[in-house]
Amino acid sequence: MEKERNYKWYTLHVQSGFEDIAKENLIEVLTTEGLIDKVKEIFIPARMKALFYTKRKKVAEVPLDEDREREEVVVENDQGKKTYFTISDKKVWIENCECKTKKCLSNPPISKPRQKLKCSSLRNRAQIELRDKLFPGYIFINCDLDEKLMTTIKYKVPRVLDFVRAGNEPLEVSEKEIQAIKDKLKKGIIKVSKKSAFEVGEKVRIKEGPFVGFEGVLINTFKTFESLYKSKRVSFETIFSSIPISISSCINFPPAPCILVIFIIISLK
Incomplete structure (x- = not known):
């Protein structure tokens, strides 16, 4: 048994x-x-998302949710030529294209992060990334x-x-x-505007540098003489440990679900 x-x-x-x-x-x-x-x-x-570009310009961003209905995304380049992408069952493929050779139609669907799908002649493409x-x-x-x-x-x-x-x-x-x-994740991450000042006790997310994406609670902020008008030295508690670092850019965000609060309470030393 x-x-x-x-x-x-x-x-x-x-x-x-x-x-x-x-x-x-x-x-x-x-x-x-x-x-x-x-x-x-x-x-x-x-959240896994499909991002669509023409050259380096992003034209669309679509979540690849399991319950999402079949959807078509049209990417048009500077010359007005279009590539027709289809999204279904968490996969993305090229349904049709206005390029001359039509070689891009033989490309297999993509369904995992880091995978890319493109029409080289029109420079239209789709790629899957982990976001939020x-x-x-x-x-x-x-x-x-x-x-x-x-x-x-x-x-x-x-x-x-x-x-x-x-x-x-x-x-x-x-x-x-x-x-x-x-x-x-299903509801989506709320985007908030950047603040010029932060108060002790606020929840923040680091937006640049080696700690990008880390979230924590502000426990101290002060300015140094050398960087009076450039940055602040901020001590913050990450989810699993307490780390003081110097940062110049972060954003505040609404209270996270109970998981974040619990992790901070049982923060490992």
């Missing part, structure tokens, strides 16, 4: 900017090791965790650094918290 699985959600720390590759590596390694049956779901807290990342550098895994699975994930999967832990034990995340993140 097959053993009943005890699936629970955990957070994995991965290389920021490579969340999708870390997920693919997880599936590949765990399949090879015969452990994939212990994994129910791997969830990247971001809530927690850059982190993904969630729903699995029946044991020592072998934990060791394999930590030491054998490229781009995966480790589990987020409380002491030595991987930290569990409730189903309710995961669903709150999914709901927020």
Whole structure:
């Protein structure tokens, strides 16, 4: 009789900017090791979108949601020549094109981040990217965790650094918290205007530099003499740790769902 699985959600720390590759590596390694049956779901807290360009100009951005109906996106270049893209079932392909050779019509559909689809002669293209990342550098895994699975994930999967832990034990995340993140992604991230000043206690997101995308709570701000009119030195608490850094640009944003608040409360030192 097959053993009943005890699936629970955990957070994995991965290389920021490579969340999708870390997920693919997880599936590949765990399949090879015969452990994939212990994994129910791997969830990247971001939204997959198709972006459409003519040359370097972005003309459209469409979320690739599972329940999205079939949709057509027309990209027109400077000469008025058009490429007709179709979106359906989380895939994008070229339905028709006004180029002479029609070679682009034979290109296979794209469905994963980093994939591109283009008409070279008209310089119209589509590409898939992960956007609206809530927690850059982190993904969630729903699995029946044991020592072998934990060791394999930590030491054998490229781009995966480790589990987020409380002491030595991987930290569990409730189903309710995961669903709150999914709901927020589905509703879309609220874009807010940039502020010239910030107050202690405000929630902010770093928008430039090596910590781009990180979110936290402002705990101190002051100006240095050398950069009185250029930047501020800001100390902020990230989701899983407390890091003081100097920044010159960030934005404030509305309160995040309970998952962010809980992570700050149990911030690992």
